[in-house]
Amino acid sequence: AYAYGRQAASEAYDRLLAGAAFEIGRSVSIVGGSVVVDLPVSAFELLALAPDDRVFYRIVDRDGATVTGNEALPPPPSISEDVAFYVADFAGEPVRLAAVRRRFAERAYSGAVDVFVGHTTRARSALAWDITAKALLILAAAGLATVALAAFAVRSSLLPLARIESELLGRD
DSSP, X not given: OHHHHHHHHHHHHHHHHHHHHHHHXXXXXXXXTEEEEOXXXXXXXXXXXXXXXXXXXXXXXXXXXXXXXXXXXXXXXXXXXXXXXXXXXXXXXXXXXXXXXXXXXOSSOEEEEEEEEEEESXXXXXXXXHHHHHHHHHHHHHHHHHHHHHHHHHHHHHHHHHHHHHHHHHOO
């Protein structure tokens, strides 16, 4: 139950991270050969759905220089897909991050801009435990129902024997 809860919570919060990273990636533009970012508020509103978590972001240009965000936020091992997810320890706390790469091929700027967005894992863990508790509650209720049905079946099966016993005891 806990493994299922962790997986479901992880998938839900990873979608939030990916959505925020893609939104920020779409807001990146090139002006005069420089990377310019107009951070969309909606990206952070998505991440605000986990109110207990701290949110981090970093945008890195083709040379590895931080355009905006927290410079200490670690990059992923590699970005080989549309979005790469990874876990890092940041500020003494585990952080789940999504990395998105946006490529530019313009006269003034040719290369990639990487967007890293992450948040702490408090809400993710809380959701996993909530799913686990509800699944275990359902399993416990199903177990009790099974025991009750088994007791009823055994009693019903043995009822004719009790009648036979009383009839045998009633004979001379």
